[in-house]
Amino acid sequence: MTNVGVVGAGVMGTGVAQDLAHHGHRVVLVDNNADALDEALAKIELDCRMSRMLGGPAIDAEAVLAQITVGTSLDLLAETEVVIENITENWDLKSALYKQMDVACKADTVFVANTSAIPITKIGALTSRPDKVMGVHFMNPVPMKTACEFIPGYHTSEQTKDTVRALLDSIGKKAIPVNDASGFVSNRVLMLTVNEAAFLVHEGVADAKTVDEVFRSCFGHPMGPLETADLIGVDTILYSVEVLYEQFNDSKYRPCPLLKKMTDAGLHGRKSGKGFYTYQSMG
Amino acid sequence: MSNDARTEIRTFITTKFPDVTFSDEEDIFALGFVNSLFAMELVMFIEKAFGTRIPNEELHLGNFRSVALMADLVARQTSAAVG
Numbered sequence: 001m002t003n004v005g006v007v008g009a010g011v012m013g014t015g016v017a018q019d020l021a022h023h024g025h026r027v028v029l030v031d032n033n034a035d036a037l038d039e040a041l042a043k044i045e046l047d048c049r050m051s052r053m054l055g056g057p058a059i060d061a062e063a064v065l066a067q068i069t070v071g072t073s074l075d076l077l078a079e080t081e082v083v084i085e086n087i088t089e090n091w092d093l094k095s096a097l098y099k100q101m102d103v104a105c106k107a108d109t110v111f112v113a114n115t116s117a118i119p120i121t122k123i124g125a126l127t128s129r130p131d132k133v134m135g136v137h138f139m140n141p142v143p144m145k146t147a148c149e150f151i152p153g154y155h156t157s158e159q160t161k162d163t164v165r166a167l168l169d170s171i172g173k174k175a176i177p178v179n180d181a182s183g184f185v186s187n188r189v190l191m192l193t194v195n196e197a198a199f200l201v202h203e204g205v206a207d208a209k210t211v212d213e214v215f216r217s218c219f220g221h222p223m224g225p226l227e228t229a230d231l232i233g234v235d236t237i238l239y240s241v242e243v244l245y246e247q248f249n250d251s252k253y254r255p256c257p258l259l260k261k262m263t264d265a266g267l268h269g270r271k272s273g274k275g276f277y278t279y280q281s282m283g
Numbered sequence: 284m285s286n287d288a289r290t291e292i293r294t295f296i297t298t299k300f301p302d303v304t305f306s307d308e309e310d311i312f313a314l315g316f317v318n319s320l321f322a323m324e325l326v327m328f329i330e331k332a333f334g335t336r337i338p339n340e341e342l343h344l345g346n347f348r349s350v351a352l353m354a355d356l357v358a359r360q361t362s363a364a365v366g
């Protein structure tokens with residue numbers, strides 16, 4: 001059992017906290033927005049209750065929730081051995097946070113960055129412990145996914161890799177090692193695909209449903225790119241494409257204006273109840 | 284009660300899937316348009332719309348296969364709450 005801090009209780013942090021708690025780890029879940037913490041606990045409870053119905057194992061929601069402590073202060077991370085960071089994909093927010101975590105945590109606490117596209121070496125450089133900073137690109141929804149990208153930064157030590165690999169093993173995640181580069185393997189390809197799919201809607205070539213239908217019926221994909229955008233978060237897609245654009249200075253990563261408009265309008269996908277499609281919200 | 288529940292549940296489903304037609308007794312999962320996300324939305328909708336919390340032992344697909352079965356589930360929950 002490991003004492004794990006999870007920072008950011010949005011789509012990813014909620015899934016990571018649930019998965020760790022379900023596998024017996026102690027979890028401290030921190031978000032600077034108290035409402036996000038309430039929603040995270042409600043989502044974890046519902047997910048556990050629904051598990052058996054959706055073909056998974058029966059999960060005792062109360063036992064899972066009992067493993068999780070929540071709060072808005074980084075001081076709660078003082079005793080953690082590993083901290084998994086899942087805040088908004090925004091360089092200014094992340095850079096401020098890593099500097100604060102560097103102070104709030106013990107010197108030997110390992111930091112795991114769950115980012116969509118920011119290079120891990122760049123994140124490591126924010127701290128006094130670049131050897132203890134590792135990238136893990138979890139897949140969404142975390143409790144249902146059995147693999148992740150495993151991305152050491154330039155200075156990441158073997159010991160840090162071992163610690164993180166062991167933690168991933170304990171929650172049944174296969175770690176696929178890839179080298180550090182913006183977007184890693186998955187999002188170099190996926191974000192461009194989703195961005196281009198948004199352009200098709202933006203230009204009126206097809207509506208969202210039709211774009212997804214082509215991917216489902218012609219390619220046999222279980223979900224089309226715009227359903228996937230709603231699952232990930234339309235805002236997160238935009239921020240990730242923006243990071244790729246900044247990192248490579250290549251115009252092929254120009255973000256689709258429709259993604260910007262949807263993000264500004266609060267059409268963030270499943271998590272906000274509306275994106276390319278409409279959903280029943282938790283609230 | 285049960286008829287009202289049927290109407291509300293049917294409206295919820297058809298708002299989401301306007302192109303699909305099905306009877307109250309038909310297995311909506313067998314029709315193939317209901318996925319796991321929608322199953323979760325159905326549970327959230329029923330709990331919210333009928334002000335009930337479905338107990339764990341009732342949370343299985345068998346209770347959500349058709350509009351009629353869901354309305355029966357609602358009736359059981361609300362009568363349990365009253366009685």
Ligand SMILES: NC(=O)c1ccc[n+]([C@@H]2O[C@H](COP(=O)([O-])OP(=O)(O)OC[C@H]3O[C@@H](n4cnc5c(N)ncnc54)[C@H](O)[C@@H]3O)[C@@H](O)[C@H]2O)c1
Nearest residue numbers: 008010011012031032033036086087088089115116140232
């Ligand atoms: N959504 C996905 O499918 C996915 C997959 C893999 C990786 N990621 C990455 O994971 C990270 C989180 O993404 P998400 O989809 O969960 O985002 P989200 O928008 O759902 O949640 C972000 C959370 O971070 C919180 N937050 C922001 N600044 C904070 C701070 N300084 N301190 C504490 N909490 C703070 C917000 O309140 C919010 O609850 C991003 O870097 C994203 O790129 C996302």
